[in-house]
Amino acid sequence: MKRSSRAAGASGYLLRMAGPERTPILNHQLACLLALVAGVLNSVGFVAVAFYTSHMTGVTALIADQIVVGEWYIVAVGVLSVVSFVAGAMTCAIVFNWGRRRELRSRYANVLLLEGALMLVFGLLAEELTGDGRELVFVPVLCFTMGLQNAVITKISGARIRTTHVTGMVTDIGIELGKLFYRNRHPEMDRVRGNRRQIALHCMLISLFIVGGVIGATGYLSIGFAILVPGALLLLIVSYQPLLADLGARAEGLL
Template identity: 85%
Template sequence: MTRPSRTGVPGYLLRVAGPERTPALNHHLACLLALVAGVLNSVGFVAVAFYTSHMTGVTALIADQIVLGGWYIVAIGVLSILSFVVGAMICAIIFNWGRRRGLRSRYANVLLLEGLLMLVFGLLAEELTHEDRELLFVPVLCFTMGLQNAVITKISGARIRTTHVTGMVTDIGIELGKLVYRNHRPDTDPVRGNRSQIRLHGTLVSLFLIGGIIGAAGYLVIGFAVLVPGALLLLLASYQPLLADLGARAEGHL
């Protein structure tokens, strides 16, 4: 079997979710995942009034509802947090399984699973009742968020998280503070802001916002089918590393 090209669009797709990482590739993949996360988060809210990326908010909701006696919402909240944790766990299992076998698709396998989950729900979720959506759709979305947050954390060495807007805005504020700091004492190490970090986090927050707009507006127009384009993008990003592993297996290298 012929190995996938390393040049042009096929070569880029081979690298963007491949095992050899560069800061640029990490940023490109993070941008895609931030956009997808924004779509998922807004669809969850418009469909069932639940933000599935915001575990801080879910934890606060659980606390409030325990006091108010809203035990059904407490159960949904607990299930959501557990689903997010399980998603991150499954990411770690898939990644380490692929890493120990030297697979190029060690990251792409996680994107494949996320893309397939989004595709199935985008095509079938309209058939669910509202109660079924709460009991099934919310945990699956939280599972998906855990998957993608964990994979970009693994890829970037915990420098990037695509669903944690609070953290990104905090980092922007810290770097802006460094930029405006006046270094009056030349005998000490100067304080310098990281402009590239500001640009990266600003871009990710903007893409999360744009994804949210797309998700909310798209859901109102075409329903859960708005998830399908994002699912196809994830499947496209995972395709070439998977193909490379299949080619290596056919040639007896795996």
């Protein structure tokens, strides 16, 4: 009985984790997982081909610099990475809105499922790609995955959380700290209040991004692209329950 109740509890939690009914706690927990995964992806991309796949600000600056010095191959890789990131975010919007129109419980989970599947296939097969020009495959796949992830957590949180945009998180921490230390000298005026929970959340996400980076870098140096497989499996585990719920509902409707 205890085992069955625990299994049911775990199944219910996974159904809620990536399900359509959102709470701030569920959003924060999912964001923490995605920040960890993003850190792994980002560091693997850099160690493998010397390219940060989550940092579109840096990539656009790189494109400008390389245009000036005439390094057109690097310019092409940079443009390809930006296009791939945009394509990932666009794919997220298409998949999400397709599920939302059909009132699917897996409207968010389908995007996570796609990200997990891409990471799994890439982690298992990328080691076979050797030789010059492999960044033309690695960078687009990783940037597309980053775009998917950043877009889905943006959708889920109502644009309040992003897991790959550390610059934005650091900026938000600074804003909230400024509010926190502001001296409210006039009690008749609206008080300026800092959001301690927001500060804690962003600090947690940045920390997990760093931890993911350490895992990704050390893991890649030890076992190669296979370090992506555990993160991929986590995303698949998180996403499968809402999908099963939709499949079960559809089966019942056909009976």
